[in-house]
Amino acid sequence: MALAQLTDVVKRYESNLTVDHVNLSIKEGEIFGLLGPNGAGKSTTISMLCGLLKSDGGSIVIDGISVSKQPLEAKKRIGLVPQDLALYENMTAQENATFFGKLYGLRGGLLKERVQEALEFTGLADRAKDKPSTFSGGMKRRLNIACAIMHRPKLIIMDEPTVGIDPQSRNHILESVKALNKLGSTVIYTSHYMEEVEAICDRVAIMDKGHIIACGTEQELRERVAHEEKIVIQAGNITPGLIQELKQHPRVTRVEADGEKVELYLPSSQGELQDILFIFAKHGGVIQALQIEEPDLETLFLSLTGRTLRD
Numbered sequence: 001m002a003l004a005q006l007t008d009v010v011k012r013y014e015s016n017l018t019v020d021h022v023n024l025s026i027k028e029g030e031i032f033g034l035l036g037p038n039g040a041g042k043s044t045t046i047s048m049l050c051g052l053l054k055s056d057g058g059s060i061v062i063d064g065i066s067v068s069k070q071p072l073e074a075k076k077r078i079g080l081v082p083q084d085l086a087l088y089e090n091m092t093a094q095e096n097a098t099f100f101g102k103l104y105g106l107r108g109g110l111l112k113e114r115v116q117e118a119l120e121f122t123g124l125a126d127r128a129k130d131k132p133s134t135f136s137g138g139m140k141r142r143l144n145i146a147c148a149i150m151h152r153p154k155l156i157i158m159d160e161p162t163v164g165i166d167p168q169s170r171n172h173i174l175e176s177v178k179a180l181n182k183l184g185s186t187v188i189y190t191s192h193y194m195e196e197v198e199a200i201c202d203r204v205a206i207m208d209k210g211h212i213i214a215c216g217t218e219q220e221l222r223e224r225v226a227h228e229e230k231i232v233i234q235a236g237n238i239t240p241g242l243i244q245e246l247k248q249h250p251r252v253t254r255v256e257a258d259g260e261k262v263e264l265y266l267p268s269s270q271g272e273l274q275d276i277l278f279i280f281a282k283h284g285g286v287i288q289a290l291q292i293e294e295p296d297l298e299t300l301f302l303s304l305t306g307r308t309l310r311d
């Protein structure tokens, strides 16, 4: 059963269709990834889903409740971890969590219990009496999560929660997403990091320029590009002439060069490897490592849009 249903949702900014007739069905109990480059329209979609932004068309239903007709009822079912931190710097971690708990109508013993639970869950119990101004970026992000889960929402929405934070907090957040899901919450997780979405999500929708361009399990999405292969080569002395000749190779569909790394996309490396090594040797490129990779969500994005997620 769908816990969140978006039907033909539209958002316009002046003449731009920022969200262009988006249809999504998020099943109860899943971790659903919304993957797309910066500016794809992910945050705008999330804001409409949470009732923070009015849509210009279509309908959004959460747990059977229309977000536009019964916004307060719908909001009770949602815990939003926004992209921008929403914390009070002059209140302690405990006071922040208490404040958000009260907003959701929690009081007395239950409120105290939930504050403790949320801070423990996010690994901040020993910093309960400290203010966020003394926290690292990752700890602030974790406190943001603690505040969002105080009312044990059915649907937790996290908008790019790992942008600009240290690897330890990043892992902590990814683990906590999985743990929240195991405890029964459905999660929508937006990101432009393919690896994160692949690591934690049951299903993924790929968004670009306001459209959902693909949706399915990682396996289903990979199968759509099963005919593509990626060769990743680490090499010294990568010259413009070398890149140019690789691009001209009739079987190579795309070349991405970044410092000492070259990524080549082609239908199959079989029978072509010799040629490619020859081109490197001809231009004095010194190969240090070579790896043939299975197609991934990046390959799919590239094949659908002609751009990489990082472009």
Ligand SMILES: Nc1ncnc2c1ncn2[C@@H]1O[C@H](COP(=O)(O)OP(=O)(O)OP(=O)(O)O)[C@@H](O)[C@H]1O
Pocket: 013, 018, 036, 037, 038, 039, 040, 041, 042, 043, 044, 045, 160, 192
């Ligand atoms: N209030 C606004 N007025 C005009 N344009 C806007 C407004 N909010 C967003 N946009 C535009 O809508 C597009 C989508 O933005 P959105 O923030 O939804 O993308 P995103 O996929 O979440 O990317 P990011 O990861 O950078 O936040 C962008 O081009 C953005 O500039």
